[in-house]
Amino acid sequence: MQSTTRRTVLELVHRGQARTRHDLSRLIGLSRSAVAQTVAELVAEGLLAEHAADRPVRRGRPSTQLKLVPHRGWVGAIDLGHRHVGVAVGDMHHDVVDERRVSWRVDGSATDALALARSMLTEALARHGRSRRDLWAVGVTVPFPVVERTVRPIGSVPGWDGVRPAELLRLPATTTVIVDNSSDLGAWGEYVHAAAPPVRSLIYVSAGDGVGGGLVIDGRIFAGTHGVSGEIGHVPVPGCRLRCRCGRTGCLDALVSVAGDGTPSSVRAAGRAVGAALAQVATFVDPDVVVLGGVLGSTDAAFVRSAEDAYARHEPSRRVTFTAARLGLRSAQWGAFDRATHEAWAGASLGTARRRR
Ligand SMILES: [Zn+2]
Known part of the structure; x- marks a missing residue:
């Protein structure tokens, strides 16, 4: 079939x-x-x-x-940010039944971060009397570009370059594993959860510990040829001299990272820079909605206001709806869970699952 x-x-x-x-x-x-x-x-x-x-x-x-029949199979989501590991499990009815999130320095080592995610996944399933063998599909988000299920960071990130997360997770061969960039899956999570039709195109930006962006165009994730579409983190900000994790200075990512634990003026400066960068992207994409997520985007009203004001100055047609992420910090995790559930529905039954790794 x-x-x-x-x-x-x-x-x-x-x-x-x-x-x-x-x-x-x-x-x-x-x-x-x-x-x-x-x-x-x-x-x-x-x-x-x-x-x-x-x-x-x-x-x-x-x-x-x-x-x-909801409990026939189980679905998992692993959300890896630069500084957190989140895990959710749920049933085939598309309902998350268990989720946890811990602080963790993910950038240092893919092996350690994925080992932690694997044990959190095991524990979450055990709380519901299940094991990894019950998983039909798992969606994994990583805070770096992903090309053909392989992580390709921008700049030097030795702990992640060339990593294939599905292999390190060592899940049963019957479990379908999908891996994608966290901003792309964040865009997807907001699209399916909050902004589904009549919204056709959406730009999502996660701002907090750095900044990343994802695009949904005509109802599909648009990852680009090299998996970096929407990645506005490393565009230069005029006058910014901060050192960026990519090795250069003056990137938007560096400015937003400082604002993530900084002063009100640094939050407003980051908001203005993000809004200006988004206006450039919007010129090409012509979206219905711009969603701001991450710690700053989903919880800091001053950041969102600054971004929206700067956006309006640079893109004066104002045809776009500007909004904070309705899923808060869970956009990417929900996007991964949704994608995994659809993979499970598409054919992952015990013994017949395609092994995607
Ligand atoms: Zn950079």
Whole structure:
């Protein structure tokens, strides 16, 4: 069976748009026999259940209603920032049931950060009587560009260059692992959670310990050829002489990092610089929404106001909605969880999962 058909069936049932096989035929445009086969397979795998309807769904014939079986498989998310490790687990119903976050110097060593994430994941599953074998899919965010599941930092970050996080996690072969940049997944998290249609294009910027950006264009993450689209962290800021983690001086990332634990004036300066940089990106992308996340973007009103004012000065058409991240510090984690859930729906069942590493 096509994995896209499986995913579409499960999505439609999950969203409540399809309650019967007839709904599925109508919405997907497949024959009744093709839908019957897909539903039969999903029921046999324990992903979907059919119940007798309380009352006839369609006039004239008895009908059964479709429901997801949430606890058949489990999904995990690992959110690695420059200074934190977050882990969430949830069920196939798209609900997070457990999440923890600890401070950790992630940049120093991929091996250590991923070992910590692995043990946090194990503990989270154990709290619900589960083990890593129950995981059908895991989404991993890393605070560096990712190309073909390999980390490619900007500048010198020896602890991460060339790392393939899915391999270091050593999860069962039946677990699908997806790895992506945290700003891209942050953009996706905000898009699916808060800004889904009619929003088509969204720019997300995480500002706190450094700054990173991600783009969703026409409902898809746009990562770019080298995985660095939206990475505004290393654009030069006029007059800034701070040393940046990339080895140069005067980058936006350095200015925002200082503001992350700094004074009100440094917060406003960082906000102005981020707003000006965003206005340049917006000229090309023409987004519906600009979302500011990270510690500064989601919690500091002065930062958001400064950024919005600078943005409006540089991009005076003002057709964009400016907003703080509705998921707060959890945008990237939620984006990873959502992507992993969809991977699980697409075909990760025990024994048949594709090994993506
Ligand atoms: Zn830099």
